[in-house]
Amino acid sequence: MSAADVLELSAAQAADAIAAGSLAADELFDAYRSRAAADRAAGEDGLNCFTWVAAETPVAERLDGAPAPLGGVPLAVKDLFCTEGVPSQSASRILEGYEPPYTASVVRRLQDAGASLLAKTNQDEFAMGSSNENSAFGVVRNPWDRERVPGGSSGGSAAAVAAGLAPWALGTDTGGSIRQPAALCGIVGMKPTYGSVSRYGMIAFASSLDQAGPLTRDVRDAALLLSHMVGHDPCDATSLSFPHAIELPSAERLDGVRLGVPEELTGEGIEAGVLDAFRAALAQAEQLGAQISEVRLAHAPHALSAYYVIAPAEASSNLARFDGVRYGLRADDADDLLDMYTRTRHDGFGAEVKRRIMLGTYALSSGYYDAYYGRAQRVRTKIAEDFRSAFEHVDLIVTPTSPTVAFKLGEKTADPLAMYLNDFCTVPMSLAGLPAISIPCGLAAGLPVGLQIAGPAFSENRVLDAAYALEQSLGFDGTAARV
Amino acid sequence: MSEPLRTPPQPPAGGSLKDDRFEPVIGLEIHVQLATATKMFCGCELSFGEPPNTRTCPVCLGLPGSLPVANARAVHLGLMIGLALGCELAPRSIFHRKNYFYPDLPKGYQISQYDEPLCRGGRLGEVRIHRVHLEEDAAKLIHVGASGRIHGSDASIVDFNRGGTPLAEIVTEPDVRSAEQASEWLKLLRSTLRQLGVSDVNMEEGSLRCDANISLRPAGSTELGVKTELKNMNSFRFIERGIRAEIARQQQILDEGGHVVQETLHFDPGSGVITSLRSKEEAHDYRYFPEPDLLPVAIDQQMIDAARADMTELPAERAERLQRELALTADSAQLLAFRGELGDYFEAALAAAVAFSQDGEPAPPPQTLANWVSGELAGRLDDGVEPVEARVTPQALAQLVALVSSKRVSVGAARQVLDKLIVDGGDPRAIIEAEGLAAMDDSDELAAIVAAALDANADAAARVREGNAKAIGPIVGHVMRETKGRADGTEVARLVHEQLGV
Numbered sequence: 012m013s014a015a016d017v018l019e020l021s022a023a024q025a026a027d028a029i030a031a032g033s034l035a036a037d038e039l040f041d042a043y044r045s046r047a048a049a050d051r052a053a054g055e056d057g058l059n060c061f062t063w064v065a066a067e068t069p070v071a072e073r074l075d076g077a078p079a080p081l082g083g084v085p086l087a088v089k090d091l092f093c094t095e096g097v098p099s100q101s102a103s104r105i106l107e108g109y110e111p112p113y114t115a116s117v118v119r120r121l122q123d124a125g126a127s128l129l130a131k132t133n134q135d136e137f138a139m140g141s142s143n144e145n146s147a148f149g150v151v152r153n154p155w156d157r158e159r160v161p162g163g164s165s166g167g168s169a170a171a172v173a174a175g176l177a178p179w180a181l182g183t184d185t186g187g188s189i190r191q192p193a194a195l196c197g198i199v200g201m202k203p204t205y206g207s208v209s210r211y212g213m214i215a216f217a218s219s220l221d222q223a224g225p226l227t228r229d230v231r232d233a234a235l236l237l238s239h240m241v242g243h244d245p246c247d248a249t250s251l252s253f254p255h256a257i258e259l260p261s262a263e264r265l266d267g268v269r270l271g272v273p274e275e276l277t278g279e280g281i282e283a284g285v286l287d288a289f290r291a292a293l294a295q296a297e298q299l300g301a302q303i304s305e306v307r308l309a310h311a312p313h314a315l316s317a318y319y320v321i322a323p324a325e326a327s328s329n330l331a332r333f334d335g336v337r338y339g340l341r342a343d344d345a346d347d348l349l350d351m352y353t354r355t356r357h358d359g360f361g362a363e364v365k366r367r368i369m370l371g372t373y374a375l376s377s378g379y380y381d382a383y384y385g386r387a388q389r390v391r392t393k394i395a396e397d398f399r400s401a402f403e404h405v406d407l408i409v410t411p412t413s414p415t416v417a418f419k420l421g422e423k424t425a426d427p428l429a430m431y432l433n434d435f436c437t438v439p440m441s442l443a444g445l446p447a448i449s450i451p452c453g454l455a456a457g458l459p460v461g462l463q464i465a466g467p468a469f470s471e472n473r474v475l476d477a478a479y480a481l482e483q484s485l486g487f488d489g490t491a492a493r494v
Numbered sequence: 495m496s497e498p499l500r501t502p503p504q505p506p507a508g509g510s511l512k513d514d515r516f517e518p519v520i521g522l523e524i525h526v527q528l529a530t531a532t533k534m535f536c537g538c539e540l541s542f543g544e545p546p547n548t549r550t551c552p553v554c555l556g557l558p559g560s561l562p563v564a565n566a567r568a569v570h571l572g573l574m575i576g577l578a579l580g581c582e583l584a585p586r587s588i589f590h591r592k593n594y595f596y597p598d599l600p601k602g603y604q605i606s607q608y609d610e611p612l613c614r615g616g617r618l619g620e621v622r623i624h625r626v627h628l629e630e631d632a633a634k635l636i637h638v639g640a641s642g643r644i645h646g647s648d649a650s651i652v653d654f655n656r657g658g659t660p661l662a663e664i665v666t667e668p669d670v671r672s673a674e675q676a677s678e679w680l681k682l683l684r685s686t687l688r689q690l691g692v693s694d695v696n697m698e699e700g701s702l703r704c705d706a707n708i709s710l711r712p713a714g715s716t717e718l719g720v721k722t723e724l725k726n727m728n729s730f731r732f733i734e735r736g737i738r739a740e741i742a743r744q745q746q747i748l749d750e751g752g753h754v755v756q757e758t759l760h761f762d763p764g765s766g767v768i769t770s771l772r773s774k775e776e777a778h779d780y781r782y783f784p785e786p787d788l789l790p791v792a793i794d795q796q797m798i799d800a801a802r803a804d805m806t807e808l809p810a811e812r813a814e815r816l817q818r819e820l821a822l823t824a825d826s827a828q829l830l831a832f833r834g835e836l837g838d839y840f841e842a843a844l845a846a847a848v849a850f851s852q853d854g855e856p857a858p859p860p861q862t863l864a865n866w867v868s869g870e871l872a873g874r875l876d877d878g879v880e881p882v883e884a885r886v887t888p889q890a891l892a893q894l895v896a897l898v899s900s901k902r903v904s905v906g907a908a909r910q911v912l913d914k915l916i917v918d919g920g921d922p923r924a925i926i927e928a929e930g931l932a933a934m935d936d937s938d939e940l941a942a943i944v945a946a947a948l949d950a951n952a953d954a955a956a957r958v959r960e961g962n963a964k965a966i967g968p969i970v971g972h973v974m975r976e977t978k979g980r981a982d983g984t985e986v987a988r989l990v991h992e993q994l995g996v
Contacts, residue, residue, distance in 0.1 A: 093559040106558065113552050115559060212559040218786035248563045248788050325786055328591050331602020332556045336652070352595055375593070375781035384783060 014042045018493070022084050022178040022232045023259075026125075029082040036083030039178075040127055041068045043085045046176050046494075047130045055149045058157070058494070060171040062090045062148050063098050063131040081121065081239060085129035087177035089168050090148075091138060092118050092223070093212040094128060101214040102146040103136045105359025106339040115212025116244045117223050118181070124239040129177055133167030136361045137330065138188055138216040140164050141433035144424055145363045152420070153196060154492040155458055159417040162192030162433075168226045169196040175493040179227045179236055183213060185220045186318050187412075187437025190449035193226055194412035194461020197451040197489045199233045199478070200226045202437075204468045205444030206251040209244030215329040217322035218249075220441050228489065230450060230479040234259050237471065258472050260479035266300030268477060271405030273308040276436045282415045284455025289411045292452035292462045295484055296409075301477075306401040306408060310393040314439040317394070319431060320374045320387035321442075326364075327371030333359065366427065395443040402467045407477055410436045412449040412461030440465045448478045451487040459489070516710040516748065518741045519718060520676055521624075521668035524683065525661050526693045527631065527701035528571045534630040534660035535562030535605060541655035546636075554658035556600030561787050564589070568660035569612070569791055571692040572628050573801035575662050576613030578690055578808055579623045585793050587612045587627075589785040594778050597652050598632040605630050606663075608782045612791065618686060619810075621679050622667040633657030662692070668707065668718065673737035677730045680704060685809050685834040697728045704728070706737050709754070710744045719744075720754040724761055725771060736761035739768055812837060820844075820860040829868050839881040840867040842888035847896060850889075858892065858899040866895045870909065874916050885919030886912065894922040906979035907931040934980050940973075943981075944989040947972040959994050966990055 012028075017039055020028060028034035047064045050057040088094065091101040093111035100106030114122075122128070135145040143151040143166025151166040153159040154174035161170040165182030169192035172180050182189040184202035193200025201224045208223045215221060225236035238257035244250045270293070277289070293303055335341035335355030342354030360368070374383035401408060414435055423430045440447040445465050452462035462481070466474040532539055536553035552560040576583050590608035607627035616623035633654040637647035664683070670676045684695045684702060694701045709721035724740055727733045739761060744754050756774040761767075807815070813831035816822045822830070830837040843863055851857035867881070871891060875884055894911055897903040903911070903926055911925050926932050934940050947969050948955045957965035966987060973986045 091559075093557075099558070101558070109558070111552075111557065111559065113557075211561050214558040246563065247561050249786075324783060328593050328603055328781070328783070331593060331595065332558070332600060334595060334597075334602060336597045337555065337600060338557070348597070372781065375783055377779045377781070380781075380783070 012038075017042045018046075018175050020178075021228050023235045025178060026080065026082040026084050026235070029084070030079055036127070037068050040083065040085045040129065043129055043177060044068055047087070047171070050171075050174075050176055050494075051130070055152075058152045058154055058161075058170050058174055058176070059149050060133055060151055060167040060174070060176055061087070061130045062100070062102065062133050062167070065129055069127060079125060080235075081125035083125055083127050084178055086121060086126040087130045087132050087168060087171050087180035088118055088128060089134050089165055089180070089182050090131045091134060091183060091214040091216075092131075092181060093214065094118060094131065097128070097131065099131065099214065100147070100339070101137045102134045102148055103333075103359065103361070103364070104147045104340060105333045105355070106214075107147075107359075109339050111212075113212065116209035116246055117240050118212065120209075120242070121181075121236070121239055126239075130171070132165070132171055132177075132180055132182075135164035135166065135188075136364050137214070137326070138164040138183055138185055138221070139326070139363050139367055141187070141191055141430055142418070142420075142423065143167065143170075143192070144420065145361050147361070150420055153417045154494060155197060155417065159419055159458070160195065160422075162195035162413070162417065164188040164192075165200070165226060166192045169193050169198060169200065172196070172226050172228060173198050173489060173492040179225060179232050181223055181236075182226045183216075183221055183223050184437075184441065185216050185222075185322060186441045187434040189224045189226060190437050190447060190461065190463060191413045191433055193449045194451070194459065194463075195417040197459030197487070197492055198226060198228060199230050199448065199450050199482075200224065201233045201237060201448040201471075201474075202441070202446065203237060203241065203471055204446045206249050207241045207253050207446075207469070207471075209242075209247040209250045211244055211246040211250075215325075217325040218329060219325060220318075220322060230448070230475060230482045231259055233448065234475045234479075254469055255472070257475070260472075260475040262476040262480040263483060264300050265296055265477060265480050268301045268407065269405040270296055270301045270303050270477075271306030271401055271408045272303060273306050273311060273401070273408060273410060275308050275311040276410040276439070280414050280432065280435060281411055282455070285411045285413070285415060285460050288453035288455050288460035289462060292481065292485060293409065296481060299480055299484055304405060306405055308394070308397045308401060308408075308439060310390060310397050311439045313390050314394055314442055315431060315435055317387040317390035318434065318438045318442060319370070320383050321391065323367040323371030324374045324384050324387075325371065327368045327375065330360075330364070330368055335359075363427070391442045394439055398439075398443045398445060398467070406466070406473060407470075408465045410463045410465075412436060412463040416455050416458035416460060436463060444468060446471045446474050448474050450478050450482050450485075451489060452481070452485055453487065459487075515713055516745055517713050517715070518671055518737075519668045519709050519711060519721075520670035520672075520737060521707040522621075522664075522666045522670060522676060522680070523705040523707070524664045524666075524680070525631075525703045525705075526575075526664065526687060526695065528568050528660040528662055529691065529693050530565055530567045530571065530660050532565060532567075533658035534565050534568055534628070535658055538658065540659055544655055546651075546653035546655060549655040550657070554600070555654055556602075562605060562785075564788055564791065565660055568628055569793075570797070570801055570804070571660075572612045572626065572662050573793065573797060574690050574692055574805055575664070575687070576616070576626055577798075577801055577805060578686055579613070579616040579618050579626065579664070581613035581616035581623060581626055583613055583793055583798060584610060586610070586790050587793070588790045589628075589788045590782045591785050593781045596632070597650065598635050598657070600633065600654065600657060604632065605785055605788070610790075612793075619679060619682050621669045624665040624667050626662055626664050629661050629663060631656055631659040631661050668709075673734045673741065676706060676737055677734040680730060680733060682809060682832050685832050689806055689808055689812075689834045691804075691806065697730070700728060702728075704733055706733065706740075708737060708740050708744065710741065710748060720756050722754065722756065723758045724768075725758055727761060727763075729763075732761065732763040735763065735766065736768075739766060743768060809834060809837075816864075820864075822861055822864050826861065826864045826868065830864060833868075833872075835880045836868055836872055839871070839888055840864055843867060843892040843895075846887075846889035847892040850893070850896070855893075856896060856900055858895040862899055863892065863895050866891060870912055871916075874912065884916050886915035887919065890915055890920070890922050897922065897926070901933055901982060903931060903933050904980055904982050906974060906983070907933070910979060931978065931980055933982055934977060937985075940977070940981055940985065941989055941993070943973055943976050944969075944986060944993060947976070948990070948993060955994060958990065959996055961996075
């Protein structure tokens with residue numbers, strides 16, 4: 012197989028080819044490794060997808076001897092996953108040079124299934140951002156238009172998969188950090204049910220929301236990767252045993268599937284081009300036999316406010332450990348302990364991270380807790396109840412993934428609130444802990460538009476089946492983004 | 495930070511500790527290290543003096559990405575404490591994060607419990623329990639430099655071996671009224687915890703630490719005064735002295751018409767000086783919020799049954815049993831029960847006596863044995879030395895007391911034997927033999943010695959004859975000197991009276 016042919020294969024196809032003996036695992040790894048290394052070397056002149064790329068291709072025996080079912084297919088992993096002996100700094104200066112002594116459970120699980128670590132991907136610092144402009148490693152560019160953002164925070168993972176620099180990638184989603192960049196880069200990204208994938212070894216942003224998930228070229232790849240990610244981990248008290256196996260999707264029709272469209276997330280604030288593509292996808296779904304109806308998510312418009320209290324509150328505590336005492340950056344020549352803390356954190360954290368630490372610290376302070384954190388948690392409960400009620404009437408809920416297509420680099424950096432609105436459609440599912448996928452459903456002004464499909468907890472198979480049927484029928488072509 | 499901001503006025507030298515005008519109101523907070531195999535939220539084994547930072551992992555070092563998992567055994571031990579103290583066990587309790595920056599706290603927060611603790615309410619003795627909750631211990635800071643203290647040290651280094659050790663924090667209601675009562679009650683608590691087997695309760699090694707909240711109020715008032723918190727005292731003596739000093743300090747402030755300021759204090763047992771750690775204004779805002787990395791602790795009947803099944807007899811129950819089964823006096827039974835180590839020693843000695851009584855050797859009455867354990871033995875041990883650490887075995891003591899009971903050795907001689915047993919151990923009969931301390935069974939010999947004593951103390955003899963009973967002292971003393979204490983005091987007195995014809 013020629014190098015170009017190899018790159019045309021989806022990850023699942025590549026795994027099959029390796030298993031069938033028609034493709035050598037080291038050949039596949041090498042093809043991706045040289046492309047990723049070139050992008051890494053180009054820095055911001057390239058797409059700047061990676062923070063680290065494997066220096067060499069693992070020897071053929073090891074790859075060929077790798078256990079099925081992932082058969083040695085290379086995997087790009089978001090920087091915030093701890094990987095033993097490999098830099099893992101959540102794209103922050105404060106963890107400069109930090110190499111963890113252990114590997115995140117989900118990465119270990121995938122390696123045990125045969126995945127091979129290709130690269131670490133660029134991201135927003137500590138997963139805080141929707142444009143990948145908040146990284147100590149510099150901005151990531153969108154392969155559809157290099158003057159535009161790839162979305163965030165898993166921007167490096169999304170851009171790398173879209174551009175064909177990695178067959179697939181791991182990301183994390185706290186309020187939309189897998190789904191939104193997948194939408195803006197024209198690929199598939201899925202956030203599973205909260206608790207289904209271990210968080211052990213993920214450098215935390217907001218513990219009650221963070222979930223790892225796949226960013227892939229197509230829905231089948233997403234299902235394959237996810238099927239090897241889920242499962243209880245004794246090291247994560249919030250992880251659960253997934254109640255059944257994740258199946259590779261095969262549905263061609265949507266007969267009898269009830270799709271709910273919440274007016275709260277499909278009206279004001281959504282770009283016209285995005286709404287057009289969304290409606291066209293709904294029409295396609297109807298063609299496939301789906302029943303479309305409106306549903307109410309009455310509290311969804313408050314989700315963003317609740318999210319921007321809860322997530323920063325947890326972050327302000329999660330990021331307290333970065334104090335210069337044990338690892339990472341430490342300010343030199345401090346006068347005393349407090350001065351060392353202050354200067355280390357002043358120098359080590361970027362502006363957005365500092366903003367969220369301050370927001371969160373304030374929200375948790377004595378006298379404000381009930382008004383902010385307590386109230387946000389009550390809103391969160393209401394939103395979860397809204398979803399429960401809605402799912403009594405429909406099987407799945409569909410919305411645009413992002414209110415806009417990819418925007419220009421620098422366009423929203425001066426306006427944090429405008430930036431936060433990117434998460435408008437994805438945050439409700441995060442707060443409710445529900446599975447949701449984004450698939451590309453068309454183009455607006457030449458840029459990809461994402462369709463979000465969400466279901467009840469542990470309905471991943473249903474979500475994947477619907478996404479697969481629509482994907483096959485929509486026939487979105489993402490090859491324009493390949494570099 | 496433990497910088498002394500100012501030194502409050504010191505208690506006046508020899509100042510009166512009792513003052514009827516004010517009543518001290520004291521509540522205690524006790525941190526108990528739980529005797530689990532592993533730490534509270536990770537799989538590291540607990541450390542007992544291992545080289546620094548050898549009992550650590552990503553979790554207890556707070557490495558990025560690591561997550562806590564609650565130790566089920568610690569919850570079990572916490573439930574045992576709750577049951578022993580008569581607490582209400584919460585069907586659902588939650589862990590909170592207590593946020594503050596300090597180098598001994600690697601995550602920047604301590605995982606503790608806040609408004610939904612494991613246990614609420616309860617009582618031990620005369621003191622009501624407010625709550626019992628679980629949390630993790632901090633790491634140990636070591637200040638490098640000549641002073642060994644934080645001030646003037648060149649550097650501070652951290653040993654994370656202790657970090658993450660499971661703690662139960664027991665908080666009392668403000669029911670304690672004096673320093674002495676605090677120290678006595680803590681001894682009862684320590685006995686109870688030791689008896690439960692939930693902790694080493696070793697104060698020197700820090701497995702039991704105590705804070706005291708202290709305020710004064712006018713006698714007869716039911717309102718609480720402004721309190722101060724005396725931190726981290728780790729011996730009964732320091733607790734008693736610290737509380738006494740703080741009561742005196744507050745009393746002096748009130749006497750001078752001043753106001754006690756709410757603050758956190760440190761008592762230096764070396765100098766007796768109380769220093770302020772921080773004032774109310776400087777108190778941390780800990781920004782407590784529910785720990786999102788942990789699930790609520792859900793307690794079911796099975797867990798409660800398991801905790802109950804592991805409970806041993808508690809001191810109060812033991813006192814009742816000793817009284818009922820062995821007919822010990824209430825004081826004796828309570829002393830042996832509340833000082834569990836003495837009780838254990840007593841019961842071991844009693845068992846030994848029962849064993850040798852089956853070989854025909856008469857066993858001493860339990861009350862006599864109890865008196866020897868709690869009086870003679872306990873009185874001879876240095877403060878802090880446990881009876882099991884002494885060289886005298888329970889069996890040896892039981893034999894000695896049996897010999898006293900059967901009048902084969904006098905009380906005085908037996909005391910000399912016990913002195914030797916405590917230092918060297920060994921067999922009491924061998925010591926009696928070697929030292930010639932056996933009771934005199936030749937009454938003619940004793941009668942002769944008594945006669946000689948009457949001659950040598952003619953004045954005393956005359957006074958006894960005149961009816962002054964107390965005058966017998968010098969005569970008996972003479973006999974005891976002559977017999978090296980081997981004579982039986984009662985027999986000596988009988989002979990004195992017989993020979994004097996009174």
